[in-house]
């Protein structure tokens with residue numbers, strides 16, 4: 314199932330060029346009291362909500378996908394975890410460029426660790442990316458993104474895929490420079506998630522997905538997730554041995570080679586096989 318959040322926080326099922334509005338399913342979410350449980354409550358209850366969603370689809374109103382504004386398919390993520398270097402091609406080709414790397418680089422993810430992006434940086438493709446500092450280079454990084462479905466801590470790679478709610482296309486937008494990653498990659502709109510959530514049952518093998526990113530139609534990044542240094546299950550194991558993961562937590566799996574700068578007015582087309590294509594406009598903060 315392909316689930317989107319669109320327009321005025323509506324919940325939709327995506328089928329080809331149509332969105333079926335199943336917002337009414339959210340009425341079945343249990344109410345909760347302060348302190349609220351950690352994680353995204355829609356993802357927490359996704360398995361039971363799916364039955365309601367399937368019931369609603371034949372009776373629901375339709376929207377044209379083209380005309381809808383797509384929001385982040387996860388609304389209340391507790392954290393965004395990201396892999397810094399997880400394709401050898403990114404290390405070998407991009408990270409020898411002094412404009413991209415300003416200090417000695419650790420060359421394997423087992424030494425580099427993971428990093429966190431602010432949850433407030435998260436947007437859907439319909440919002441686009443707004444560049445904050447006009448004199449700074451900001452690069453695109455297309456990444457397969459895993460959405461955690463159930464709370465987990467210290468799980469093994471053999472168990473890992475059982476804890477996945479689904480997958481999305483992600484953009485880890487990054488200012489190049491000397492500041493900490495949590496500064497350079499956490500600005501508002503610098504984590505783009507979309508175009509919708511594809512539930513895990515639709516993706517047989519997350520370690521064999523083609524991804525490509527185009528700027529204004531020109532191919533910039535192209536790879537397959539089989540080239541991940543830490544596979545998707547290994548990365549979930551690594552992340553869950555670092556942090557307790559909650560439903561709706563977001564795991565950026567790393568970017569392949571071909572990262573490069575974006576400019577106001579650019580349109581990024583980001584595609585992963587089975588997950589769809591998100592079209593992401595880039596704007597200057599002035600609104601250009």
Ligand code: MN
Pocket residue numbers: 395396397454456485565567568
């Ligand atoms: Mn990245």
